[in-house]
Amino acid sequence: MLQLTDVTKTYPTPQGALHVLDGVDLHLGAGESLALMGESGSGKSTLLHLAAGLDLPDRGDIHLDGERLSTLGEPRRAALRRQQLGLVFQQFHLVPSLSVADNLSLQARLAEREDNHWTQHLLARLGLAGLNDRYPEQLSGGQQQRLAIGRALAAKPRLLLADEPTGNLDETAADEVLDLLASLVDESGCALLMVTHSARVAAPMDRCLRLQHGRLAEPGE
Ligand SMILES: Nc1ncnc2c1ncn2[C@@H]1O[C@H](COP(=O)(O)OP(=O)(O)OP(=O)(O)O)[C@@H](O)[C@H]1O
Numbered sequence: 624m625l626q627l628t629d630v631t632k633t634y635p636t637p638q639g640a641l642h643v644l645d646g647v648d649l650h651l652g653a654g655e656s657l658a659l660m661g662e663s664g665s666g667k668s669t670l671l672h673l674a675a676g677l678d679l680p681d682r683g684d685i686h687l688d689g690e691r692l693s694t695l696g697e698p699r700r701a702a703l704r705r706q707q708l709g710l711v712f713q714q715f716h717l718v719p720s721l722s723v724a725d726n727l728s729l730q731a732r733l734a735e736r737e738d739n740h741w742t743q744h745l746l747a748r749l750g751l752a753g754l755n756d757r758y759p760e761q762l763s764g765g766q767q768q769r770l771a772i773g774r775a776l777a778a779k780p781r782l783l784l785a786d787e788p789t790g791n792l793d794e795t796a797a798d799e800v801l802d803l804l805a806s807l808v809d810e811s812g813c814a815l816l817m818v819t820h821s822a823r824v825a826a827p828m829d830r831c832l833r834l835q836h837g838r839l840a841e842p843g844e
Pocket residue numbers: 634635636641643661662663664665666667668669670
């Protein structure tokens with residue numbers, strides 16, 4: 624599903640080149656879940672952005688669903704994202720001018736993969752069924768994040784990339800959102816790569832890796 628081979632990423636900074644990823648190898652199979660941990664600034668978001676084809680590595684290869692991202696132009700990478708990926712960020716990135724229902728179905732519509740039955744199921748499971756006509760600003764933080772998760776899953780992606788999806792929520796809301804995310808990922812059968820600082824969140828996932836000094840390692844290594 625996702626394969627990173629010897630991936631290197633460096634950012635230019637006024638102090639010189641910052642080597643964030645230094646030969647990262649990673650394989651994530653279909654339906655597999657992986658927690659990505661690591662200290663602040665260790666490069667977790669950078670890795671997720673590369674996996675999504677939002678940025679390209681300096682060296683190494685990234686294959687998403689068998690496609691080599693570095694050989695694709697941005698329009699083709701965007702199409703691949705639309706068709707294969709769900710993205711959830713710490714900031715919800717909802718569209719303020721669209722209702723709950725329209726935010727939820729946005730990506731599925733763009734991917735031309737609307738499934739009314741699945742959409743209604745998601746709305747009910749996310750506890751948003753009665754809120755169809757509201758706008759994001761009329762929702763609580765937890766409801767906004769649940770909507771962002773629903774939007775990412777509405778097109779039935781093969782891989783969900785989630786970057787600290789509950790970092791903005793209090794602990795109770797975070798627990799609820801993560802339980803929901805885990806069970807909806809199970810129901811949809813998609814693979815999950817989730818950045819988290821929480822060992823409790825990482826525990827139920829198939830695998831957990833830690834990013835340190837630009838490389839991936841088993842926790843505790
Ligand atoms: N566009 C950029 N230009 C220069 N430096 C960058 C850029 N993006 C990120 N960095 C730097 O690269 C390093 C890794 O950033 P990244 O956001 O990937 O870390 P992270 O592990 O996700 O951190 P956090 O847990 O705090 O979100 C940081 O030192 C950051 O300041």
